[in-house]
Amino acid sequence: MKKSEIKFIVSLDDNNLPEQLHWRADDSGMEGEKECKAVMLALFDKKDQTTMRIDLWTKEMLVEEMQQFFFEMYMSMADTYMNATNNKEHADKMKSFAREFGKEVNLIK
Structure with a gap:
């Protein structure tokens, strides 16, 4: 191995x-x-x-960098969850949360 x-x-x-x-x-x-x-x-x-x-x-590490780090981690976790479970419904909910977080911290519009 x-x-x-x-x-x-x-x-x-x-x-x-x-x-x-x-x-x-x-x-x-x-x-x-x-x-x-x-x-x-x-x-x-x-x-x-x-x-x-x-x-x-x-x-x-700046607060803005930490916010970006968390946003990208949330998106990555949703992808990993989808790959591991094939549960698109819940993966989409996780991505939706990530996008809302991104908007709240001014990373996305």
């Missing part, structure tokens, strides 16, 4: 707040590490049947 690794490197300040975030993945097609400003990782625990999360963002 082939294995592939995804790695996150978090540089913290004296108060343990993220100053820099980097990531790399064996199968990403890129060389070395890439910098990012935010990471949202959700894991569904096989045994406990619960979702665990890791949410990190750097101190330099």
Whole structure:
């Protein structure tokens, strides 16, 4: 069985707040590490049947960037939900919410 690794490197300040975030993945097609400003990782625990999360963002991430990040995540979650469940009705409802959010934070008109 082939294995592939995804790695996150978090540089913290004296108060343990993220100053820099980097990531790399064996199968990403890129060389070395890439910098990012935010990471949202959700894991569904096989045994406990619960979702665990890791949410990190750097101190330099602007509110407008966070709003864009969330808008794009909402849209991506709707796509993933559709691909995983083939439930178009609920995927469309998720996208509708995402578009309303995008309008509220002035990302789309």
